[in-house]
Amino acid sequence: MRTESDAHFQKPMRVAIAGRQGMAVSVIALIVLSTACVSQVEVKAANTGIPVLLSRIDRINSPNPQAGCFSGGSKGQKAIDVKVAHTSIIAQYGSTEVQDASAVVDATILATTLGNPETNVCVDSLTASTRAVYWVFGVLDRTMGWLKAHPETAQKGDK
């Protein structure tokens, strides 16, 4: 049997419970999001045979800038073998793995493709938009790769 006094005490109780839930949510959010504050980021491209240039000079003893972005090469069209070590994988494109999860590093990276200077590719920094493009291409690339590996599924879809 509920009395008036019970009803009187239940309202603050509900508020208190909501407050505790809110506190729990906040603590979890704090722990998760504060990891960004203690992160370390390392940008490197040690696992590729392609020169990944920060300089405009792209070869030894060359007096003139020849790197792709500055000689009419395409820009931002294709991810190259740049590896960024961090806590989470943002994108994968073909054999390329681009990992980044921080806005701290915004290094300008110029890359030239192996053996064919005319199709030089330039990746202009790991900005959020670049990462988003990589992510989309990564998803498409993986989907296409999976469909190629499972042609029977693709044929069923066509029927």
Place this chain on the structure above:
Amino acid sequence: MRTTAHGSTHRRALAICWPIVVAATVGSFGCAGARARVVATSAVFPVSMSPAVRDTDGHILMEKNLVKVGDFTLRFTSVTMLWQLIPLSRMKHDISLEVDKQVKAVNGEAVVNLSLHVRNNGWNTWNALIVGWGVFPGYAKFEVTGDIVRRR
């Protein structure tokens, strides 16, 4: 009576809203710290983040074709405030002069395996979480390292 009902509604609204406000505030903590843009556009020597660099004729030179003659190291600090909106130091760091100086000093021909290491620090965490919620200046330490090489 009316005051009590109003107070209760107010408390309930607070109980619902404050976690959202706290979560939004905490979400902005990740923006505390600093950032920098590292370039080497005017370096006289090629600077590569990979172990590969091109020879004068365009051929790719890998580690087996190169000999390491020194280490390239450059450290700097970048400072910003108000969740990185206000830069208090240069945002764009051109390492060209330092590259040229260090490569010439050891008679090298290029820098390979260049890597950029960014370390956050305790102050940013303290600033973000407790003291200023990211409003006060934060900083990050950057370390650029690489191998100075020349052809075999």
